Amino acid sequence: MRLSPFAPIDAAFAPAPDPARTAWLRGQTFAHRGAHDYIQGGSRIENSSAAFAEAIRRGLGIECDVQRSRDGRAMVFHDWELDRLTGESGPVAARDAAALGRIALKGSGEGIPTLDALLDQVAGRVPLLIEIKSRREVRPIPLCLAVRRALEGYRGEHAVMSFDPRVVRWFALHSPDTLRGLVMTEEHDRGARGAARRHSALWLSRAQFLAYDVRDLPSRFAAAQRRRGLPLLTWTVRSPELAERAAAEADSPIAEGTGLAG
Numbered sequence: 001m002r003l004s005p006f007a008p009i010d011a012a013f014a015p016a017p018d019p020a021r022t023a024w025l026r027g028q029t030f031a032h033r034g035a036h037d038y039i040q041g042g043s044r045i046e047n048s049s050a051a052f053a054e055a056i057r058r059g060l061g062i063e064c065d066v067q068r069s070r071d072g073r074a075m076v077f078h079d080w081e082l083d084r085l086t087g088e089s090g091p092v093a094a095r096d097a098a099a100l101g102r103i104a105l106k107g108s109g110e111g112i113p114t115l116d117a118l119l120d121q122v123a124g125r126v127p128l129l130i131e132i133k134s135r136r137e138v139r140p141i142p143l144c145l146a147v148r149r150a151l152e153g154y155r156g157e158h159a160v161m162s163f164d165p166r167v168v169r170w171f172a173l174h175s176p177d178t179l180r181g182l183v184m185t186e187e188h189d190r191g192a193r194g195a196a197r198r199h200s201a202l203w204l205s206r207a208q209f210l211a212y213d214v215r216d217l218p219s220r221f222a223a224a225q226r227r228r229g230l231p232l233l234t235w236t237v238r239s240p241e242l243a244e245r246a247a248a249e250a251d252s253p254i255a256e257g258t259g260l261a262g
Contacts, residue, residue: 004224006199013203016229022179024127024157025209025231025252030061032236032256033078038107040257045085045105047076049113052121061127063235063254066115066147073097074115074146080133086112115150124156129211129233129254131183134164144170151178165205172206180206181233184222185213195221211235214242217249226251 004010034051035058036044044050047064055062065078070093077100082088086103092112095103101111113121115130122128132147134140144167147160161181162168171180182205186194198221209231212222217234226232234250237243237259246253253259 007224007228010199010202010225011228014206014208014230017179017208019229022209022231025159025179025233028061028127028252029260030063030127030129030233030252030254031055031058031260032063032254033065034062035060035260036256043107045107045110047078047085047113048105048108048110049117049121050108050110052118056122056126059126060260061129061252062118062122063129063131064115064118065131065133066143067092067133068143068146069097069100070094071096072142072146074143074150075100076113076115076118078133080135115147119150119154119156122156124154127157128159129181130158130160131211132160132162132164132167134162134167136164140164140167141170143167144174148175148178151175159209161209161211165201165207168205168207179208181209181211182207183211183235186216186219186221187213209233211254212250214246214250214253217245219249223249 033046035054036046036051038045052062064076066074067077069075077092081091088103103112159179160171161183163183168180168182171178210225211233214234214237222232232250233252233254234246235254237246237253237255238257239259243259
């Protein structure tokens with residue numbers, strides 16, 4: 001097998017982590033935004049306490065998303081706007097944590113949880129992946145700080161991850177004991193330039209694992225990082241067929257719907 005010309009730089013700027021630290025990332029199914037079923041007519045909406053409780057009951061790891069409230073708290077919510085998942089509208093960042101906690105998620109009487117509340121609920125019983133949402137035009141440091149504050153003293157297995165290499169690098173520099181991963185997709189970014197951008201993002205981020213778009217597997221880039229010791233997770237596994245692909249090409253799936261049953 002021909003060695004990539006990027007391989008020495010990959011190893012220098014994003015060295016493989018200690019396998020003992022990342023062992024829990026392998027061979028584990030993570031419920032994408034919790035074990036939710038609202039789209040199928042159920043009552044457990046994504047990123048809700050009920051969805052997390054169901055994942056815990058089934059022994060599944062949990063993947064969740066966090067946004068920042070106006071008063072600097074890490075809130076468990078995927079979207080930048082409230083409109084899709086609640087009866088309210090407008091940006092999450094315009095409301096304080098207490099106000100967000102009173103906004104009911106669709107199909108339930110639950111409010112939007114804080115990351116602190118999720119950590120209390122999980123209490124180390126299952127592993128946790130925390131995806132930190134980011135936009136190019138938004139400074140990510142305040143949300144990184146909010147997540148780090150919430151995680152202080154938490155002893156359960158957990159890791160942070162983001163599409164934004166700035167976020168991952170911030171944890172490398174300011175919270176090095178926190179496992180950190182880079183979320184990646186090759187959609188609309190293939191070819192030599194796309195490959196160069198992926199390596200550049202890896203070097204900037206200093207990621208210790210990857211969470212890769214299952215639609216892009218198999219991937220030469222992802223496979224090369226996996227071979228040299230970075231755990232490879234894959235999202236979003238939504239069917240038994242994608243579950244088979246994930247099992248063949250990655251270490252752990254981030255799944256939902258029938259992908260969890262596959």
